[in-house]
Amino acid sequence: MKKFLGAELFFESLHGLGIKTIFGLPGGYVLKIYDVMPSYASKINHILTRHEQAATHMADGFSRASGLPGIILCTSGPAATNTVTGISTAYMDSVPVLIFTGQVPTPFLGSDAFQEADHIGITRSCTKHNTLVRKTKDLPRAIAEALHISNTGRKGPVLVDMPKDVLLGESEFNLPKKISLPNYIEEPKISKKVLNSFKSKLLRSKKPVLVFGRGACYQENLKNIVKILKNFNIPALTSLLSLGVVDSKVSFGMIGAAGSYASSRLIEDSDHIISVGCDIRKILPKSSLIKKEMTIVDIDSTQLDPLLKKNLNINCSSISFIEYLSKDIGSYKTEWNNKYLSQLRIKNNEAEVQEVSKDSKASIFRILSNLLGKSTVICSDFSYKDVNLQRFYKFSDYRNNILSGGNGTPGYGFPAAIGAKFSRPKSKVVSISTGTNFQFNMQEMIVALEQKLDLTIIVLNDKYSNKSMKYKGPDYKSLAESFGAKGYQFNFDSKIEKNLKKTLHVKGLVLIEVRI
Amino acid sequence: MRHIISILVDNEPGVLARVSGLFTARGFNIESLCVAETEKPSYSRLTLVTSGEDWIIDQIIKRFENMINVIKVVDLTESESIQRELLIARVVPTKTSRSEVLRVADIFRSNVIDVGPKSYALELTGTKDKLEAFVEILRPLGLKEVTRTGLVSIAREKKK
Numbered sequence: 001m002k003k004f005l006g007a008e009l010f011f012e013s014l015h016g017l018g019i020k021t022i023f024g025l026p027g028g029y030v031l032k033i034y035d036v037m038p039s040y041a042s043k044i045n046h047i048l049t050r051h052e053q054a055a056t057h058m059a060d061g062f063s064r065a066s067g068l069p070g071i072i073l074c075t076s077g078p079a080a081t082n083t084v085t086g087i088s089t090a091y092m093d094s095v096p097v098l099i100f101t102g103q104v105p106t107p108f109l110g111s112d113a114f115q116e117a118d119h120i121g122i123t124r125s126c127t128k129h130n131t132l133v134r135k136t137k138d139l140p141r142a143i144a145e146a147l148h149i150s151n152t153g154r155k156g157p158v159l160v161d162m163p164k165d166v167l168l169g170e171s172e173f174n175l176p177k178k179i180s181l182p183n184y185i186e187e188p189k190i191s192k193k194v195l196n197s198f199k200s201k202l203l204r205s206k207k208p209v210l211v212f213g214r215g216a217c218y219q220e221n222l223k224n225i226v227k228i229l230k231n232f233n234i235p236a237l238t239s240l241l242s243l244g245v246v247d248s249k250v251s252f253g254m255i256g257a258a259g260s261y262a263s264s265r266l267i268e269d270s271d272h273i274i275s276v277g278c279d280i281r282k283i284l285p286k287s288s289l290i291k292k293e294m295t296i297v298d299i300d301s302t303q304l305d306p307l308l309k310k311n312l313n314i315n316c317s318s319i320s321f322i323e324y325l326s327k328d329i330g331s332y333k334t335e336w337n338n339k340y341l342s343q344l345r346i347k348n349n350e351a352e353v354q355e356v357s358k359d360s361k362a363s364i365f366r367i368l369s370n371l372l373g374k375s376t377v378i379c380s381d382f383s384y385k386d387v388n389l390q391r392f393y394k395f396s397d398y399r400n401n402i403l404s405g406g407n408g409t410p411g412y413g414f415p416a417a418i419g420a421k422f423s424r425p426k427s428k429v430v431s432i433s434t435g436t437n438f439q440f441n442m443q444e445m446i447v448a449l450e451q452k453l454d455l456t457i458i459v460l461n462d463k464y465s466n467k468s469m470k471y472k473g474p475d476y477k478s479l480a481e482s483f484g485a486k487g488y489q490f491n492f493d494s495k496i497e498k499n500l501k502k503t504l505h506v507k508g509l510v511l512i513e514v515r516i
Numbered sequence: 517m518r519h520i521i522s523i524l525v526d527n528e529p530g531v532l533a534r535v536s537g538l539f540t541a542r543g544f545n546i547e548s549l550c551v552a553e554t555e556k557p558s559y560s561r562l563t564l565v566t567s568g569e570d571w572i573i574d575q576i577i578k579r580f581e582n583m584i585n586v587i588k589v590v591d592l593t594e595s596e597s598i599q600r601e602l603l604i605a606r607v608v609p610t611k612t613s614r615s616e617v618l619r620v621a622d623i624f625r626s627n628v629i630d631v632g633p634k635s636y637a638l639e640l641t642g643t644k645d646k647l648e649a650f651v652e653i654l655r656p657l658g659l660k661e662v663t664r665t666g667l668v669s670i671a672r673e674k675k676k
């Protein structure tokens with residue numbers, strides 16, 4: 001059999017597993033991979049980034065926008081430690097991301113060699129799994145296993161550490177066809193008994209409400225969810241990260257402190273909360289849940305509630321649960337009054353309008369929502385202003401709402417937008433962040449320009465509302481122009497809608513600063 | 517409450533750190549820990565004693581079950597399992613207490629595993645209480661050093 005270098009095995013394995021795009025930066029211990037890269041250029045597209053954190057966010061955005069796993073390649077030491085923020089972001093929101101790091105040759109492990117860091121130790125608590133490959137022949141199996149672990153069950157980041165001598169060694173190429181991990185439970189089995197007790201609990205309840213979290217965000221679920229909502233006449237709510245899994249016209253908005261008016265009314269009036277793939281206990285205050293009958297469905301048994309014994313805990317994937325709901329319940333109608341529900345919707349809209357009139361700056365998100373339409377991918381950071389974005393922007397696809405939820409990473413939005421553009425090149429992608437957040441990863445404009453991407457960056461410069469602040473931040477228009485992008489600058493006034501309309505669909509990399 | 521957790525894991529580098537890391541992440545103390553190969557050389561058994569609220573221990577056990585390197589986790593309660601621990605003690609007796617040390621060893625069914633002109637090394641297996649009693653009795657007789665393995669435990673056969 002033909003022998004391959006470890007570095008070649010890396011590409012052969014990725015190609016064999018159907019990977020087409022990787023994000024990364026070269027460095028000492030992975031140079032062999034970059035040496036052999038030209039001969040794989042037709043199979044695997046490598047995107048050269050300017051910072052490893054941004055590379056991880058790109059892979060993360062790539063994955064969230066499409067559902068495919070995101071891949072990162074970088075060297076050891078400083079590169080690997082730079083990825084930690086990105087890995088943590090992916091871990092918190094269960095995004096399948098694979099991180100390949102270079103490492104010092106195995107004989108030098110643990111000797112404080114140049115650019116050495118203990119990647120396995122550092123990332124142990126922020127990855128689903130991580131592994132150090134010790135022999136060249138083990139590399140294909142390790143990569144296949146890592147992808148399998150990352151992309152099944154409760155998804156999450158997996159790190160593979162590859163010492164230099166492993167990449168330089170030679171071995172035959174054997175990619176396992178079937179992954180056998182005896183200790184790994186891909187999907188917990190759902191017992192008939194639990195389902196039966198759920199069924200009787202559901203049939204008993206008069207006003208149940210469904211809450212979908214990010215765990216329910218799968219393409220397979222969409223049709224069934226529509227069917228359930230229609231058949232049972234049951235109102236649906238979402239969390240911050242799953243906005244759009246139910247169309248914004250059907251859903252009653254998101255739950256939580258920044259949630260909609262309707263969500264708090266519905267939670268209060270309901271007699272049975274069914275939470276699917278949502279960490280509802282952390283989002284809602286204990287006081288509003290303590291007296292409620294609840295059913296918590298989660299693929300991760302650690303997310304189930306051990307304290308509330310009277311609630312029903314179902315440990316299974318959202319896909320099989322939602323399929324069960326849509327097929328096996330039979331005829332069941334809730335006793336929600338349709339008049340009440342439609343009135344609630346009207347009141348909800350009124351409350352939104354009222355809020356916008358109180359905080360006039362929030363209206364920018366309504367304007368953007370109207371201008372950009374349904375198919376636009378919105379990537380944002382997590383801040384007070386950006387949660388307003390999620391409140392007022394109307395999402396109809398969860399893959400269009402990309403933000404770092406659990407980790408709340410500043411500077412996530414822009415690199416994620418670049419990643420999203422690679423996985424969905426035909427969609428319009430817009431990154432919306434405040435000036436401070438944008439600055440975290442603004443160097444990645446180079447990547448967008450190098451790759452000739454059509455991307456729109458909206459920077460909300462909030463320094464202008466604060467008179468005591470003398471320094472108003474950089475001049476974003478000239479900043480963008482110095483990189484080679486197009487820059488625009490607008491004040492937040494009555495002409496903003498007209499100005500945005502003119503500039504939002506300009507081709508190429510466009511930065512629009514809005515001074516609010 | 518005190519919990520004895522028995523964990524079957526892959527016999528690989530880094531697994532112990534992974535397991536103990538879960539305890540440090542929650543600020544829990546591990547009272548004793550014992551790891552060794554099992555009847556299958558590819559597996560190790562880890563016996564761990566800790567104290568904490570039941571529901572937190574429950575969460576930790578679920579996290580163990582989700583780990584790729586963990587094969588099986590059992591929370592052994594004290595009544596339904598047998599526990600043993602091994603102790604080795606070095607005693608430097610005075611001229612008068614030399615025979616007394618041997619008598620005590622005899623009472624506890626402890627073996628002398630090393631003898632020198634000045635000292636004895638004694639070995640004893642038993643439950644935690646027995647070992648502690650042994651140490652207390654040896655203390656005035658010239659006890660110098662004690663080393664213990666930590667608890668190992670196995671479930672009792674289920675009564676029909």
